[in-house]
Amino acid sequence: MSVTAYDVAKRAGVSVGTVSRFLTGHGYVGKDSRQRIADAITQLGFVPSRAAASLRTKKTGLIGFVVSDLRNPFTAVLATALQERSREHGFGVFIAHTMGSPDRAIAAVDLLRGHGVDGLVVTPPASPALVEQLAELRQSGMPVIGLGLRTDPLSFDLLTVDTRSGARAATDHLVGLGHERIAFIGTSRSSGRYQGYRAALKAAGLPLQRERVQVGAVGPDAGWNATTRFAALPDRPTAIFAFDDATALSVLQRAHALDWPVPKALSVVGFDDVDLARRSVPPLTTVVQPTDELGRIAVAEIVRQLTDSLAEPAVITLPTELVVRGSTGPAPNAGSAAKGTRRKS
Amino acid sequence: MSVTAYDVAKRAGVSVGTVSRFLTGHGYVGKDSRQRIADAITQLGFVPSRAAASLRTKKTGLIGFVVSDLRNPFTAVLATALQERSREHGFGVFIAHTMGSPDRAIAAVDLLRGHGVDGLVVTPPASPALVEQLAELRQSGMPVIGLGLRTDPLSFDLLTVDTRSGARAATDHLVGLGHERIAFIGTSRSSGRYQGYRAALKAAGLPLQRERVQVGAVGPDAGWNATTRFAALPDRPTAIFAFDDATALSVLQRAHALDWPVPKALSVVGFDDVDLARRSVPPLTTVVQPTDELGRIAVAEIVRQLTDSLAEPAVITLPTELVVRGSTGPAPNAGSAAKGTRRKS
DNA sequence: TACACATGTGTAACCGATAACACAATGCGT
DNA sequence: ACGCATTGTGTTATCGGTTACACATGTGTA
Numbered sequence: 001m002s003v004t005a006y007d008v009a010k011r012a013g014v015s016v017g018t019v020s021r022f023l024t025g026h027g028y029v030g031k032d033s034r035q036r037i038a039d040a041i042t043q044l045g046f047v048p049s050r051a052a053a054s055l056r057t058k059k060t061g062l063i064g065f066v067v068s069d070l071r072n073p074f075t076a077v078l079a080t081a082l083q084e085r086s087r088e089h090g091f092g093v094f095i096a097h098t099m100g101s102p103d104r105a106i107a108a109v110d111l112l113r114g115h116g117v118d119g120l121v122v123t124p125p126a127s128p129a130l131v132e133q134l135a136e137l138r139q140s141g142m143p144v145i146g147l148g149l150r151t152d153p154l155s156f157d158l159l160t161v162d163t164r165s166g167a168r169a170a171t172d173h174l175v176g177l178g179h180e181r182i183a184f185i186g187t188s189r190s191s192g193r194y195q196g197y198r199a200a201l202k203a204a205g206l207p208l209q210r211e212r213v214q215v216g217a218v219g220p221d222a223g224w225n226a227t228t229r230f231a232a233l234p235d236r237p238t239a240i241f242a243f244d245d246a247t248a249l250s251v252l253q254r255a256h257a258l259d260w261p262v263p264k265a266l267s268v269v270g271f272d273d274v275d276l277a278r279r280s281v282p283p284l285t286t287v288v289q290p291t292d293e294l295g296r297i298a299v300a301e302i303v304r305q306l307t308d309s310l311a312e313p314a315v316i317t318l319p320t321e322l323v324v325r326g327s328t329g330p331a332p333n334a335g336s337a338a339k340g341t342r343r344k345s
Numbered sequence: 346m347s348v349t350a351y352d353v354a355k356r357a358g359v360s361v362g363t364v365s366r367f368l369t370g371h372g373y374v375g376k377d378s379r380q381r382i383a384d385a386i387t388q389l390g391f392v393p394s395r396a397a398a399s400l401r402t403k404k405t406g407l408i409g410f411v412v413s414d415l416r417n418p419f420t421a422v423l424a425t426a427l428q429e430r431s432r433e434h435g436f437g438v439f440i441a442h443t444m445g446s447p448d449r450a451i452a453a454v455d456l457l458r459g460h461g462v463d464g465l466v467v468t469p470p471a472s473p474a475l476v477e478q479l480a481e482l483r484q485s486g487m488p489v490i491g492l493g494l495r496t497d498p499l500s501f502d503l504l505t506v507d508t509r510s511g512a513r514a515a516t517d518h519l520v521g522l523g524h525e526r527i528a529f530i531g532t533s534r535s536s537g538r539y540q541g542y543r544a545a546l547k548a549a550g551l552p553l554q555r556e557r558v559q560v561g562a563v564g565p566d567a568g569w570n571a572t573t574r575f576a577a578l579p580d581r582p583t584a585i586f587a588f589d590d591a592t593a594l595s596v597l598q599r600a601h602a603l604d605w606p607v608p609k610a611l612s613v614v615g616f617d618d619v620d621l622a623r624r625s626v627p628p629l630t631t632v633v634q635p636t637d638e639l640g641r642i643a644v645a646e647i648v649r650q651l652t653d654s655l656a657e658p659a660v661i662t663l664p665t666e667l668v669v670r671g672s673t674g675p676a677p678n679a680g681s682a683a684k685g686t687r688r689k690s
Numbered sequence: 691t692a693c694a695c696a697t698g699t700g701t702a703a704c705c706g707a708t709a710a711c712a713c714a715a716t717g718c719g720t
Numbered sequence: 721a722c723g724c725a726t727t728g729t730g731t732t733a734t735c736g737g738t739t740a741c742a743c744a745t746g747t748g749t750a
Binding site for chain 2: 048050055070080094110111115116250252253280
Binding site: 004050 | 705707708709
């Protein structure tokens, strides 16, 4: 660990400058020197100190990833994709998670900043304070990309999927199956998912019932609890559109525990298309996010901004796609004119 | 990014030395100066450069985590726990994943080493070359902890759960329910899980049938395929003990798709107790790994080795616990003396 | 009074790779 | 022959926080 470029230089009979040029590839190095330096490096087991290089160049080869919870399968897939792509560009990924807390998110960004990450990829949720901090960073020249993190004055780049049209397609699908009481579980009424859901209901001439909308928490617990609540309604919904697959999968499980058969009496749609969705019981109808593509573009954008000069913040929107599987089916009373709530069992 | 300790010093009316002492906590700093420095830091938004500090102190505040695949839920939970605990000690976590490839693992360690991580936490699988590399690192003074990574001459610290007794308990549980044809899905015959499985069968006087043992791959695909294979056997097993929950959950799903009712005709046991296991359909009987504890101890060990001098490599084994849920039940023919393979449907 | 000792602070060398700079030595076109 | 670009190399200031060192104060004890 104490082998420095000077040691290598001495061994190879050249100067540090030449060693540095060899390492960075900047400037000329003679064929002869090149060989001798390479030999010296392997003989001494030299590993250049990134700390020293970073101090001088202000580049660490690190991309920071601010994420709420790695235990969400979608996040995990995203982190994996990000890491794979970063690797191809010679970058490492430094993950800092926030557990959904805004304060923690700010601390996470500071941690990453202290370590001198070359760029930041940030996922929701975000507080105004966090957005402001990120905007400042971005203005000071650091590439910042929000992943599905929309800010009103667009203060940094936004990479997102078209959640609105994805949600619209999902809800349209349910409407097409004859469902009239379609519930929603999501984060907030300002989300693209909610807007897509609402637009689909409106287009179908269906009422938007407050008690069928559960906003606030998402995730396994939220899915479980919301399903319990929905089941207790006098007019049970016949379909549930959930914020993400993690939530939708727990809806499936809760429904099963309540003897609420899917898809016979209840249709469920998720969002993300994580690995488990393909193989849940029953397989989950969901909206596919192009995860690999998201990771690929995020890294490519960071690299591009690192070399090119910083342009105006831009929005990149990727399309989503509905995959119909076994968790959705015709509405219980489809075909009958009756709107009654007759149920078996 | 261009705010340095000198700027803070000037603003606070002190010298850099005092600012540094404030930051590190080494040496005396007067109450008055302390306050002024703290104010200056917040006013300027100063974030000390780790690169500069690292260069001098040779400590980066980074712990490297070499991991196969973050998409495995257990791994994700582990990574989260590791990160939470690291945070408490002021460390960041640098994750490098290997996708199960030994070559990639070596590259990952080199990447981590180049970034100057203060310690390494490594998970399986490992090749002999990787083990050798880790042993050298550890000998050169870097804390290295294998998480469930047993090496024959113990060349670095090993933190593990007692997989053998966990597997034993799981298999004993199945035996106790009257199962006689118990299948196994795992990585290798030398694993603790296999040994526990074998020991339990032996203790119960049950034969160890080659066709009921599937070693090699694990994970969702492997679970799915193995279940398909087991279902086609002339003597279908009545129980399956799977390597981990990710595998076991896909066994559940495959069984469901095959109309092989769980737990009526097939009992399934997993290993890990990930979040989803609690809520699968049916809820999964599994062996609990003390994940938080693993993360906590791993970080604590690294920190300890960083301050204390390096001791001999040690083994820390944590206990496991069987949680019985709905995926296991009495063997189909339990109570009847007949060993026949009569099955319904 | 004196002397040890705790408390508080400024100064400057230092960590190790980088890159600007100066300076060779060569080849090539005119 | 001369100018000029190309290739190749050594020297050295630099990045920014840390820490050894020198040097001030105050406080308690012999």
